[in-house]
Amino acid sequence: SPNFINDTKEIPRYQHGGGQRCLINDEDLAGEIKLHLQTKGKWICAEDIVKYTGTSEMLVRLNHTKPISLATARRWLLKMGYRWKKDLRGQYVDGHECDNVVNYSIVLWFHDESTFYQNDQRRVYWQPPGLTATPKPKGEGFSIMIAHFVSADHGWLDSPDGSETAMQVFCAGKVREGYFDNNDILVQFWKAVEMVHKYWPDEDHVFIYDNASTHLKRAPIACSASRMPKGRSENFFVEVKLKDGEGKEVGTEYHQMNDGWWIDNVVNW
Incomplete structure (x- = not known):
């Protein structure tokens, strides 16, 4: 510098890093901005800070002639801990342990089947x-x-x-107990209903099944489009399997299919 040339004892000062201190580092200012943002509700934006710093009071306090820029406002939001991200979704748990909620809780029962085979075994291992x-x-x-x-x-x-x-427990097979069908599902279901009413009578119970074909069945004579003839028929019947007390098929009967109904209770035939 010229001063150092004129006087070698006048050592120039190192000017790097001597810029203006970031205003948002002032805890009082940051606190006031946070309070202002709280009045704006949930959906705040950087423009709210720009407008706030553009008020006459804030311009005098910041010693500015104009409000801060939008980019500066975004940096201030980051400095104060705000992050631009998608709204979080959490499980609502407030009050779920209150006595009135617990007393009227619903118990969900999930049903499933697993099949195990005689020759199930591990086939891959470290062999010497x-x-x-x-x-x-x-x-x-x-x-x-x-x-x-x-x-x-x-x-x-x-x-x-x-x-x-x-x-x-069901031993499936043609020469064993047959195959697990909807009738077995119904027997087990009513057994489960009887038990929950017996041991937990003060609770509401819901039984949940997956969408397996075994769990989907209509009445044997229910109206079915897939079994209907194309034209009108006076002697069309539905085949119904007869079973004994052990669930084994013992014969076949033919019954007339139930009528279909319109919403206004007029027979659709």
Whole structure:
């Protein structure tokens, strides 16, 4: 600098980093801006800060002749901890443990089936050198199916003392117990209904099934478009399977299909 040239003892000062201090670092100013933003509700924006710093009082306080820029307002929002992001979605839990809510809670029971096979086993493992093949059963073997209900409130649908259960063990197969069908689903369902009314009578219970074909069935003589003839027929009947007390088919009967109905209760035939 010229001063140093004239006097070598006049060492010039290092000017780098000597810019103006960021105004938002002032805790009082940041607090006032936050209070102002709270009055704007949930949907605030950087423009709200620009307008606030453009008021006559704030211009005098900041020693400015014009409000801050929009880019500066965005930086101030970041400095104060605000982030531009999508609204968070959380689980509403306020009051869910109040006595009146707990007393009228609904218990959800989920139903599912799992099938286990006789020859289920691990087939991939660390084998030592020189290991030879060993004979193994062919096919999956006999199967056993377990159908049960479970809830987050009571666990498996069993009695508190364990003496009664809604679980059903079924040995599927043509030469065994046949195949698990909708009739078995209904028997297990009414057993479950009886148990929840017996052991938890003060609660409301909802049973939830998946969309498996076993869980979907109409009455044998229900109106079905897939089984109707194209034209009018006076002697068209629906085949209904007859079963004995053990659920085995013992014969076939033919019944007239139920009438269809319009919304105004006029027979659609």
